[in-house]
Amino acid sequence: MKHLKGERGEKLINRKLLGVLAVALIAIVGGSAAYTMTWTSARITMTAGTACVVSVGIFEDCACTIPFTTHNWDGVVQDQIYEVTAYVRNTGNQLVYLTYTPASLTFDGAQTRFKINVTVIEGPAMPCQLFPCPRVLLPVKNPMVCENGYPLTPGKVIKIDIELVPDSLVAGGNWSWNFFIEGCAP
Numbered sequence: 131m132k133h134l135k136g137e138r139g140e141k142l143i144n145r146k147l148l149g150v151l152a153v154a155l156i157a158i159v160g161g162s163a164a165y166t167m168t169w170t171s172a173r174i175t176m177t178a179g180t181a182c183v184v185s186v187g188i189f190e191d192c193a194c195t196i197p198f199t200t201h202n203w204d205g206v207v208q209d210q211i212y213e214v215t216a217y218v219r220n221t222g223n224q225l226v227y228l229t230y231t232p233a234s235l236t237f238d239g240a241q242t243r244f245k246i247n248v249t250v251i252e253g254p255a256m257p258c259q260l261f262p263c264p265r266v267l268l269p270v271k272n273p274m275v276c277e278n279g280y281p282l283t284p285g286k287v288i289k290i291d292i293e294l295v296p297d298s299l300v301a302g303g304n305w306s307w308n309f310f311i312e313g314c315a316p
Contacts, residue, residue, distance in 0.1 A: 183222040186282070186313040192258035194219045194287055203294055212294040218311055220282040226313030227279030228288075229271035237305050243297040246309070250280050251289040265291070276314035 190196040198216050206212060220226055228250075235244040248268040268290065269278050282288060292309070 182224050182315065184224050184226055184313060184315040185220075185222040186226060186228065186311060187219050187221045188311050189217045189219065192217050192287065192289065206294065206296045206299070208296045208299045210296065212296075214292050214294075216290050216292060216311075217287055218282065218290055219287045220284050220313065222313075222315075223284045224315045225284070226282050226315050227276055228282050229269050229279040229312050229314070231271045231310050231312065232307070233270040235305070235307055238300045238303060241298060242300045242303055242305065244305075245295040245297055247293040247295070248311075249291050249293070251291065271310075271312055276316045279312075279314060282313065 187194065188198040190198045194217060201214055203212055203214075218228060230246070230248045233246055235246070236242065249265040250268050251263050251265055266280065268280050272278050280288070290311070
């Protein structure tokens with residue numbers, strides 16, 4: 131019986147030893163596997179910018195392919211109305227409110243005066259339509275209030291008529307100025 135106790139004790143010790151050896155073997159194999167792992171990488175160059183793009187473009191054609199950058203009114207006569215058509219496109223990705231500047235101009239010590247009016251030609255179709263549409267006066271820029279302008283959603287194109295009215299002219303004069311269609315995003 132004493133011998134059985136010794137045999138059982140030996141078996142118990144052998145099992146414990148076997149368990150410890152198994153854990154040690156797992157640790158050694160796992161540890162050596164970590165040392166033999168090979169890592170590789172691939173690189174992606176990433177950039178980010180502002181998501182809000184506020185911009186408008188002025189064009190000569192309704193397809194918005196020809197930028198409208200200059201216009202010569204040629205010879206003008208006092209109290210006549212001169213008109214040019216342009217197309218404005220919201221080229222950004224934010225709603226903008228359109229306005230314009232200047233609304234009036236003076237030259238020659240205020241002896242020469244021009245008034246400028248801009249109307250938006252609204253319609254249910256594309257701005258290239260040939261049928262009559264309602265006209266809405268485009269507001270003059272008010273730097274304190276953005277939302278007073280004409281709302282133009284991203285990608286939308288509208289037709290505008292720019293009217294020049296010479297109120298008073300000095301004979302033999304030549305005048306030059308910058309005209310702006312401006313979009314404001316709140």
